[in-house]
Amino acid sequence: MRTGEAVKQPQAQTKEALAQALVARLGEDVVLLGDQVAPYCRDWHGDVQSDAVAVLRPRTTQSVSDCVRAAAELGLGVVPQGGNTGLVLGGVPDTPATQVVVSLERMNRVRSLDADDFSAVVEAGIVLEEFKNKVAQAGLYFPLSLGAQGSCRLGGNVATNAGGVNVLRYGMTRELVLGLEVVLPDGRIFEGLSRLRKDNRGIDLKQLFIGAEGTLGIITAVSVKLMPAPEKTATALLALSSLEDVIALYRHARRQCCDLMSAFEFMPPEAFVLAAEALPDLPLPLDGSHPAYALVEISGSGLVDIDALMAAFLEEGFENGMVLDGVVAQSQAQARNLWLIREGMNEGQAKRGKHLRTDVSVALSALPAFVAEAEAAVMAALPNALCVSYGHVGDGNVHLNVLPDPAADGPQTDADIYTAKGAINAVLDRFDGSISAEHGIGRLKRTDFEARLPDVRRDMLLALKDALDPASTMNPGCQLDLLRNAAG
Amino acid sequence: MRTGEAVKQPQAQTKEALAQALVARLGEDVVLLGDQVAPYCRDWHGDVQSDAVAVLRPRTTQSVSDCVRAAAELGLGVVPQGGNTGLVLGGVPDTPATQVVVSLERMNRVRSLDADDFSAVVEAGIVLEEFKNKVAQAGLYFPLSLGAQGSCRLGGNVATNAGGVNVLRYGMTRELVLGLEVVLPDGRIFEGLSRLRKDNRGIDLKQLFIGAEGTLGIITAVSVKLMPAPEKTATALLALSSLEDVIALYRHARRQCCDLMSAFEFMPPEAFVLAAEALPDLPLPLDGSHPAYALVEISGSGLVDIDALMAAFLEEGFENGMVLDGVVAQSQAQARNLWLIREGMNEGQAKRGKHLRTDVSVALSALPAFVAEAEAAVMAALPNALCVSYGHVGDGNVHLNVLPDPAADGPQTDADIYTAKGAINAVLDRFDGSISAEHGIGRLKRTDFEARLPDVRRDMLLALKDALDPASTMNPGCQLDLLRNAAG
Numbered sequence: 001m002r003t004g005e006a007v008k009q010p011q012a013q014t015k016e017a018l019a020q021a022l023v024a025r026l027g028e029d030v031v032l033l034g035d036q037v038a039p040y041c042r043d044w045h046g047d048v049q050s051d052a053v054a055v056l057r058p059r060t061t062q063s064v065s066d067c068v069r070a071a072a073e074l075g076l077g078v079v080p081q082g083g084n085t086g087l088v089l090g091g092v093p094d095t096p097a098t099q100v101v102v103s104l105e106r107m108n109r110v111r112s113l114d115a116d117d118f119s120a121v122v123e124a125g126i127v128l129e130e131f132k133n134k135v136a137q138a139g140l141y142f143p144l145s146l147g148a149q150g151s152c153r154l155g156g157n158v159a160t161n162a163g164g165v166n167v168l169r170y171g172m173t174r175e176l177v178l179g180l181e182v183v184l185p186d187g188r189i190f191e192g193l194s195r196l197r198k199d200n201r202g203i204d205l206k207q208l209f210i211g212a213e214g215t216l217g218i219i220t221a222v223s224v225k226l227m228p229a230p231e232k233t234a235t236a237l238l239a240l241s242s243l244e245d246v247i248a249l250y251r252h253a254r255r256q257c258c259d260l261m262s263a264f265e266f267m268p269p270e271a272f273v274l275a276a277e278a279l280p281d282l283p284l285p286l287d288g289s290h291p292a293y294a295l296v297e298i299s300g301s302g303l304v305d306i307d308a309l310m311a312a313f314l315e316e317g318f319e320n321g322m323v324l325d326g327v328v329a330q331s332q333a334q335a336r337n338l339w340l341i342r343e344g345m346n347e348g349q350a351k352r353g354k355h356l357r358t359d360v361s362v363a364l365s366a367l368p369a370f371v372a373e374a375e376a377a378v379m380a381a382l383p384n385a386l387c388v389s390y391g392h393v394g395d396g397n398v399h400l401n402v403l404p405d406p407a408a409d410g411p412q413t414d415a416d417i418y419t420a421k422g423a424i425n426a427v428l429d430r431f432d433g434s435i436s437a438e439h440g441i442g443r444l445k446r447t448d449f450e451a452r453l454p455d456v457r458r459d460m461l462l463a464l465k466d467a468l469d470p471a472s473t474m475n476p477g478c479q480l481d482l483l484r485n486a487a488g
Numbered sequence: 489m490r491t492g493e494a495v496k497q498p499q500a501q502t503k504e505a506l507a508q509a510l511v512a513r514l515g516e517d518v519v520l521l522g523d524q525v526a527p528y529c530r531d532w533h534g535d536v537q538s539d540a541v542a543v544l545r546p547r548t549t550q551s552v553s554d555c556v557r558a559a560a561e562l563g564l565g566v567v568p569q570g571g572n573t574g575l576v577l578g579g580v581p582d583t584p585a586t587q588v589v590v591s592l593e594r595m596n597r598v599r600s601l602d603a604d605d606f607s608a609v610v611e612a613g614i615v616l617e618e619f620k621n622k623v624a625q626a627g628l629y630f631p632l633s634l635g636a637q638g639s640c641r642l643g644g645n646v647a648t649n650a651g652g653v654n655v656l657r658y659g660m661t662r663e664l665v666l667g668l669e670v671v672l673p674d675g676r677i678f679e680g681l682s683r684l685r686k687d688n689r690g691i692d693l694k695q696l697f698i699g700a701e702g703t704l705g706i707i708t709a710v711s712v713k714l715m716p717a718p719e720k721t722a723t724a725l726l727a728l729s730s731l732e733d734v735i736a737l738y739r740h741a742r743r744q745c746c747d748l749m750s751a752f753e754f755m756p757p758e759a760f761v762l763a764a765e766a767l768p769d770l771p772l773p774l775d776g777s778h779p780a781y782a783l784v785e786i787s788g789s790g791l792v793d794i795d796a797l798m799a800a801f802l803e804e805g806f807e808n809g810m811v812l813d814g815v816v817a818q819s820q821a822q823a824r825n826l827w828l829i830r831e832g833m834n835e836g837q838a839k840r841g842k843h844l845r846t847d848v849s850v851a852l853s854a855l856p857a858f859v860a861e862a863e864a865a866v867m868a869a870l871p872n873a874l875c876v877s878y879g880h881v882g883d884g885n886v887h888l889n890v891l892p893d894p895a896a897d898g899p900q901t902d903a904d905i906y907t908a909k910g911a912i913n914a915v916l917d918r919f920d921g922s923i924s925a926e927h928g929i930g931r932l933k934r935t936d937f938e939a940r941l942p943d944v945r946r947d948m949l950l951a952l953k954d955a956l957d958p959a960s961t962m963n964p965g966c967q968l969d970l971l972r973n974a975a976g
Contacts, residue, residue, distance in 0.1 A: 116739065116853035161688050172686065175663055188944050195851045197883040198660065198925040200649050200699055201937055202967045205948055207695035211688055228743040251604065255716040256790030258748060302744030303800045304792060312791045363683045365604035395685040437686040449689055456676050460693055460956065467955035468948065479690045 015097055018053045018074055022100070025070040030056055030063060040101045043092050044085050044148075051096035052079070059106045061181060061189060061220045067102050068218065068473065069187035076100050077476040080214035082156025083127065085148035087357070088442030090160065090213040094477045102218060104155050111221065113138055119178060119195045121223045124155025140226040143170035143262075147343065155219045161211035163438035168394030169262045170227065172438075173210065179223035180206040185216070185469035193223045208464070213440050214475040216468050230262065230299035234310035235335035238317070239290035239325035243368045246294050249322050250364075250393045253296065256313055260304070263297035265342060267390045274348025274388070275341045282340050285327040294393070295342055297335075342390070349388060349401055354410075356402040356417045360428050361437035364396040370431045371398060377423040378402055382416050397437040400424055441479045450481065503585055506541045506562055510588065513558040518544055518551060528589045531580050532573050532636075539584035540567070547594045549669060549677060549708045555590050556706065556961065557675035564588050565964040568702035570644025571615065573636040575845070576930030578648065578701040582965045590706060592643050599681075599709065601626055607666060607683045609711045612643025628714040631658035631750075635831065643707045649699035651926035656882030657750045658715065660926075661698065668694040669709035673957035681711045696952070701928050702963040704956050718750065718787035722798035723823035726805070727778035727813035731856045731877075734782050737810050738852075738881045741784065744801055748792070751785035753830060755878045762836025762876070763829045770828050773815040782881070783830055785823075830878070837876060837889055842898075844890040844905045848916050849925035852884040858919045859886060865911040866890055870904050885925040888912055909936075929967045938969065 013021075023031045032040075032055040041050040053076060056067040071078045077099040081091040084103075093099040104125035113120040115138045122131055128149040135142045144157060146164035156162075158180070162173045170176065179194035192206050208216055240246050246266045253261055272288030286293070298313070300306050310328060317323035329335035349355055362370045375387040384405035391398040402424075404416035425435060425448065441449045450458075461480060465472070472482055501509075511519045520528075520543040529538040541564060544555040559566045565587040569579040572591075581587040592613035601608040603626045610619055616637040623630045632645060634652035644650075646668070650661045658664065667682035680694050696704055728734050734754045741749055760776030774781070786801070788794050798816060805811035817823035837843055850858045863875040872893035879886040890912075892904035913923060913936065929937045938946075949968060953960070960970055 114851070114853055116735075117851045118739075118742075119851070161692075163686055163688075167686065171659075171663065174692075175659065184944070184948075190944055190948070191942065192945075194920070194922075196849045196922050196925070197852070198651055198655065198849045198880075198885045199922040200651075200924045200926055200928045201922055202929050203696065203700045203703075203949060203952065204649075204662075204698070205945060208691065210692070212691045215691070228747070247604075251606075254606075258746075258788035258790060258792045259716070260746060260748075260792070300746035302746060303797055303804075304746045304748070309791055316791075361684045361686045363602070363605045363607070364685070365602055392686075397686045432682070434682075434684050434687040434689055436688045437684070438688055440688045441690050454679065456672070456678055457680075457693060460672075460678070461691060463955040464691065464952070467951040 015053050018076065021074055022054050022056070022070060026056065026066060030058055030067065032057060040081060040084065040103060041093055041096070043089055044087060048089060048092055050093045052093045052099050052101050053097070055101045055103055057103050057106050061183065064102065064183045064218055064220050065187045065189060068183050068185065071100050072185070072187070072471060072473045078102050078218070078473055079475055080104070080159065080218045082125065082153035082159070083148065083151045085152040086156065086160060086442060087439045088436070088444040090440055090442030090475070090478050091156070092443070094443055099476070104153060104218070104220070107220060110134055114195070115140055117195060118226045119223060120226060121193050121195070121221060122154060123221045124158070124219045125153050128152050128154055128157060135226055136229060139229055141229040142176070142224065142226055144173055144176060147346070154222055158210055158219050158222055159212065159214050160440040163392070163395070163397065165263045165265060165392065167392060168264060169259065174207070176224050177206065177210060177222060178225055180209055180219055181221040182209050182217040182219050185471065185473045190217065193221055195223050211440070213442060213478050215465065215478050216474060218474070228301050231301040232306040233262070233297060233299040233335065234306050235329040235338055236296045236310060236314060237286055237327050237338045237341070238294045238296060238323050239286055240292045240294060240322065241290065241324060243292050243371055245322055246292050246393055247364065247367055249294060249317060253313060256316065257298055257309060260298050260300050260306070260309065261296065261394070262299040263295065264394050265295040265391065266393045267293040267295065267342060267345060268388060269293070270386065270388050271341055271345040271390065275344030278347035278351055279340060279344040282344055283337055284341065286325060290324055295338060345388070345390065349403060352403050352406065354413050354417065355404060356420045358400045358421070358424055359397070359437050359439045360400060360424070360433050360435060361395065361397045362428070362431045362433040364394070366431050367393070367396055367398065370427065370433065371400065374400055374424045374427040377427050378420050381419050381423050385416065385420065395437070443477055446479060446481060449479070503541050506564065509562055510542050510544070510558055514544065514554060518546055518555065520545060528569060528572065528591060529581055529584070531577055532575060536577060536580055538581045540581045540587050540589050541585070543589045543591055545591050545594050549671065552590065552671045552706055552708050553675045553677060556671050556673065559588050560673070560675070560959060560961045566590050566706070566961055567963055568592070568647065568706045570612065570641030570647070571636065571639045573640040574644065574648060574930060575927045576924070576932040578928055578930030578963070578966050579644070580931070582931055587964070592641060592706070592708070595708060598622055602683070603628055605683060606714045607711060608714060609681050609683070609709060610642060611709045612646070612707045613641050616640050616642055616645060623714055624717060627717055629717040630664070630712065630714055632661055632664060635834070642710055646698055646707050646710050647700065647702050648928040651880070651883070651885065653751045653753060653880065655880060656752060657747065662695070664712050665694065665698060665710060666713055667711040668697055668707055670697050670705040670707050672705045673959065673961045678705065681709055683711050699928070701930060701966050703953065703966050704962060706962070716789050719789040720794040721750070721785060721787040721823065722794050723817040723826055724784045724798060724802060725774060725815050725826045725829070726782045726784060726811050727774055728780045728782060728810065729778065729812060731780050731859055733810055734780050734881055735852065735855055737782060737805060741801060744804065745786055745797060748786050748788050748794070748797065749784065750787040751783065752882050753783040753879065754881045755781040755783065755830060755833060756876060757781070758874065758876050759829055759833040759878065763832030766835035766839055767828060767832040770832055771825055772829065774813060778812055783826060833876070833878065837891060840891050840894065842901050842905070843892060844908045846888045846909070846912055847885070847925050847927045848888060848912070848921050848923060849883065849885045850916070850919045850921040852882070854919050855881070855884055855886065858915065858921065859888065862888055862912045862915040865915050866908050869907050869911050873904065873908065883925070931965055934967060934969060937967070
């Protein structure tokens with residue numbers, strides 16, 4: 001394995017000289033310098049402010065290729081960036097003197113949308129919500145739905161294999177991708193914008209780039225599956241006696257509702273307090289007096305009566321005693337308000353200050369035991385902390401967040417966050433869980449990732465990287481620390 | 489790129505000496521020799537009879553690893569094999585003096601089945617139908633369904649990313665896989681039997697092995713998603729005026745039936761003649777007098793009335809004139825008989841003698857134009873041939889088969905098949921279609937695959953192979969001709 005030998009050494013050139021060399025090669029239209037660089041080097045939460053030699057903003061695939069070649073020739077690492085809404089520093093430079101950001105924000109066209117084929121070909125820089133709206137205008141639906149959809153860009157969603165609230169019905173981003181166009185580390189273009197549903201011509205190379213967080217190339221365009229628009233959606237907020245019951249209800253719902261559920265989220269009672277803190281005017285139809293809550297959405301089009309299905313499902317739930325209380329939205333506005341409780345819960349956590357956000361997954365059947373044990377481990381170590389566990393039940397995906405003692409000072413808060421993460425990860429490891437269900441590894445989770453990486457996988461990842469990006473041009477420092485691996 | 493340099497040279501040992509060396513290393517229980525080898529070296533259709541140094545039949549993952557290491561040490565290529573039902577010679581040796589078959593048939597246990605988690609962990613050698621039955625006993629459903637399910641084995645399904653009749657609802661095999669255990673070319677074991685639904689810890693290495701046809705390792709076990717059992721299934725056979733109308737009905741059905749369709753197959757009128765030739769006693773409720781037919785299945789469980797949904801859907805179809813005639817199965821036996829028309833159509837083709845079978849895909853919206861143009865091209869070249877086009881409408885997947893002039897002799901039949909394939913592929917290339925929608929490349933389609941392989945992809949595939957299997961131990965000759973690529 002040659003990785004490490006091949007990792008390039010920073011050129012002995014000043015940042016200014018490198019920047020001017022980029023302008024000379026790529027033109028002023030493409031290169032941002034000076035004060036304009038900072039916004040692209042800041043993470044979504046504002047925890048990190050980095051820097052870069054320049055930000056490159058190509059308008060075409062060929063220009064992306066030119067950017068990659070220029071960076072490689074100058075010995076610069078390339079950090080691809082979409083909407084910069086990632087939560088793990090995958091798109092934020094970590095060695096400012098030798099990295100450039102390549103932002104896809106100016107590549108945002110819908111190249112084609114074929115309603116008869118239930119497919120579209122779209123450039124990587126389109127904002128997810130804008131794309132969803134264009135698809136809706138054609139009477140169809142692109143199901144990827146997540147909090148950042150007003151800012152995130154589709155290429156980033158693919159590079160991170162984004163999840164969101166509709167995964168249980170429609171799958172992760174990977175399952176929505178039909179094809180990719182990618183600029184490779186040597187500047188060549190992988191032309192794979194297939195719209196075929198079935199194509200077993202050997203190894204499916206596009207899979208390599210989905211979830212690779214830009215470490216093997218820059219995704220410049222995507223062909224995706226579209227769905228019939230769900231004309232009818234029924235949304236309910238339900239109170240239950242435990243997380244076990246939430247899971248049991250989910251299992252029951254899959255069978256009874258024919259997999260027509262499009263979302264099934266669970267929330268703790270604290271959600272109502274936190275949402276009220278963030279959104280004081282939000283109507284709260286339930287009051288947080290029960291141990292567990294589920295936010296359930298059933299959707300569909302055509303001949304199935306979605307409202308009747310939800311009503312029959314809830315009637316069963318009340319009759320068998322599993323559902324203790326509940327409310328079904330009577331309008332789109334009411335449904336939106338139910339979702340705002342979930343979103344307000346997140347904002348409420350942010351308003352309380354610095355806290356631990358996790359994004360873990362375990363087997364569905366292990367979810368209640370995991371949450372109980374992990375919360376107990378946190379509380380044993382930090383008796384004055386507050387655990388807020390919520391997430392995507394059907395996917396076994398929990399965001400087990402920890403708000404440290406509000407009386408603690410800054411250094412103590414940081415120490416508590418570190419302690420809480422250690423306590424949760426120790427339990428997670430016993431459950432064979434994942435430290436990153438949806439958000440990726442980036443730079444933030446790299447150390448925790450590498451600490452858990454079996455030798456066989458590490459060797460395979462290094463061999464892959466070496467085979468496809470021998471000079472380590474693409475997103476160096478993301479996912480793996482190649483220099484450390486080479487030395488170790 | 490080092491591929492080619494590293495391709496091993498056959499050892500200068502006799503087949504007998506090699507076989508005895510394998511017995512010495514692995515024991516008599518594992519190694520089949522002599523007459524017992526032939527059945528493992530014959531393809532499903534009986535067109536090819538090859539040979540091998542030996543057939544190895546390990547019982548455990550560790551034993552698979554021992555087999556791979558022993559073969560590698562002796563300079564032998566390893567041809568992994570499941571049920572040997574593949575249609576492209578992916579599991580049949582092509583250089584008998586330097587290859588062994590590793591059959592997974594004795595690794596056939598269900599390691600675990602967790603109904604609460606909708607998942608199972610199962611060894612690669614289990615027969616698909618046996619696994620489906622075990623899952624059904626637990627009240628669940630494994631949706632992979634294909635003609636060979638009584639003989640094919642799950643590891644082969646994963647290695648070839650098998651499709652089948654339920655893809656439009658449940659996806660290809662890739663979308664059913666949660667994790668894999670794989671013996672790598674160097675004998676190490678990739679332990680990836682995760683049951684997590686969401687896991688974004690970097691590049692998803694298991695994707696490399698799905699569809700690789702054993703060229704990067706031997707899949708020894710699989711963790712898979714399970715579904716609620718569809719308690720109710722409605723099946724209908726419909727007559728329409730054209731393939732365009734079949735596609736239009738499919739689009740309409742997706743919306744009207746909420747994606748609850750589990751199958752939507754199209755058939756030509758010749759299906760009835762061919763099925764009657766193969767199954768003379770099969771009742772034929774329609775007579776083949778219309779230009780196009782659709783076999784439609786809607787299924788589900790719980791609170792959705794599937795029969796009412798089918799009835800309402802058909803009522804619409806008759807009212808708007810799209811459906812000209814039709815029959816809905818009134819019992820499971822009747823439903824089975826409708827499917828037997830489709831299966832009988834295949835058997836009927838086989839009974840007429842040697843013919844061209846294709847497995848191509850195009851974009852859904854291009855399907856009618858492709859079939860019309862490809863059939864016209866074949867008929868222009870071979871006026872006495874019969875085209876039989878059928879397939880999985882929702883996936884854009886057609887089996888456009890050609891039965892040559894029955895009056896032709898053997899050599900002329902072979903020539904006609906070659907001519908027909910060329911005519912179809914020329915049209916397919918204009919439609920950016922795939923020469924292998926479901927069946928894979930194997931050895932049968934390798935030349936056609938390589939002839940259409942863009943340089944960028946070929947270089948990536950060779951780099952991957954070189955990175956993960958530098959000695960080319962795994963299934964040499966399958967998918968790519970490494971020696972020729974190295975020389976070229």
